[in-house]
Amino acid sequence: MTTRASGRFFGDTAILTARSLRHIGRSPDTIVTTAITPVAMMLMFVYVFGGAIDTGSHESYVSYQLPGILLITIASGIAYTAYRLFQDKNGGMFDRFQSMPIARSAVLWGHVLTSVVANMISLVVVVLVALLMGFRTGASVLDWLAVIGILALFTLALTWLAVIPGLTAGTVEGASAFSYPLIFLPFLSSAFVPTDTMPGPVQAFAEHQPVTSIVDTIRAIFAGQDPGNELWIALAWCVGILIVAYVLATAAYRRKFA
Numbered sequence: 001m002t003t004r005a006s007g008r009f010f011g012d013t014a015i016l017t018a019r020s021l022r023h024i025g026r027s028p029d030t031i032v033t034t035a036i037t038p039v040a041m042m043l044m045f046v047y048v049f050g051g052a053i054d055t056g057s058h059e060s061y062v063s064y065q066l067p068g069i070l071l072i073t074i075a076s077g078i079a080y081t082a083y084r085l086f087q088d089k090n091g092g093m094f095d096r097f098q099s100m101p102i103a104r105s106a107v108l109w110g111h112v113l114t115s116v117v118a119n120m121i122s123l124v125v126v127v128l129v130a131l132l133m134g135f136r137t138g139a140s141v142l143d144w145l146a147v148i149g150i151l152a153l154f155t156l157a158l159t160w161l162a163v164i165p166g167l168t169a170g171t172v173e174g175a176s177a178f179s180y181p182l183i184f185l186p187f188l189s190s191a192f193v194p195t196d197t198m199p200g201p202v203q204a205f206a207e208h209q210p211v212t213s214i215v216d217t218i219r220a221i222f223a224g225q226d227p228g229n230e231l232w233i234a235l236a237w238c239v240g241i242l243i244v245a246y247v248l249a250t251a252a253y254r255r256k257f258a
Contacts, residue, residue: 016110020084021117034080034118035125037183038073042066042126045192046133053193059223062133066126067218068191071211072183073126074119074155078162079179081115085166086175089256108163108253115159116152123151137222147218153238154214158182160245167252191215210237 042065045053050061088111127135139147162179169175186192188202189211195203206212213234220227227234 012106013109013113016106017113017117020110020114023084034077035073035122037076038069038122038126039129041072042069042130042133055194060134060136062130062135063137063222064219065192066130066135067215067222068186068189068211069126069130070123070151070218071154071186071191071214073122074151074158075179075182075185077119077122078115078155078158078182079176080118081111081159082162082166082169082175082178083172084114085111085163086169086172089167105250108249111166112156112159112163115162116155119155119159120148120152138224139222143221143224147221150214150218150234150238153235153242157238157242157245160242160249163249164245164252167249167256185209186211186215189215210234210241213237 042062045065046062050065053061055061055064165175165178169178189195189206189209191211195206195212198206213230214237216230217227217234220230
């Protein structure tokens with residue numbers, strides 16, 4: 001990519017990201033709605049089921065299950081990315097962009113970066129509620145930056161995954177419904193109960209899927225512990241999903257608007 005082309009890409013991406021963020025700013029209920037479901041789950045698990053669940057640790061249950069709730073928040077938020085892409089596609093916005101002298105990839109990146117910003121805001125809301133519920137951590141500033149980095153990378157990976165149904169779905173329901181399995185995936189992980197309490201086949205699946213590694217890594221960082229190899233496994237999952245989703249999403253975009 002030449003310097004001129006690179007400059008145009010970044011400039012166009014910034015303009016289109018600002019456009020998408022303005023749309024969200026006009027309907028802040030999107031962020032609120034994204035945070036409501038995870039917060040409701042957190043309240044239910046802590047105040048209804050928390051007393052009956054033995055995690056095998058001395059930390060409070062709100063601290064134990066917070067990493068899983070954060071991932072559910074991201075999975076809920078990316079559904080709106082697929083929805084916004086579907087609306088732009090069906091509303092003819094992509095066709096208009098194709099006729100303008102802008103970098104083609106900037107159209108997708110504008111939506112992707114908007115998703116990352118919106119999800120980060122939703123995550124802040126969830127963490128603030130968790131603090132009110134008794135969540136405490138001795139994590140340092142660097143630890144928090146590490147957690148933010150992992151969550152941002154996970155958001156980026158799932159957002160590119162959301163681009164695919166956003167471009168290819170035939171209905172608005174189909175565009176956003178793909179996120180439902182992702183929302184429930186943490187329930188088959190170490191997010192809410194230790195995996196060694198699960199039946200054999202379920203335990204095997206739970207211990208070899210991305211959510212468990214990411215949850216265990218964030219939980220260890222919040223507890224001031226060394227996540228060890230789980231950190232590298234979590235990063236490998238995030239990067240792997242990101243690469244595959246990016247390749248498939250850009251291929252779908254080229255086929256749709258070649």
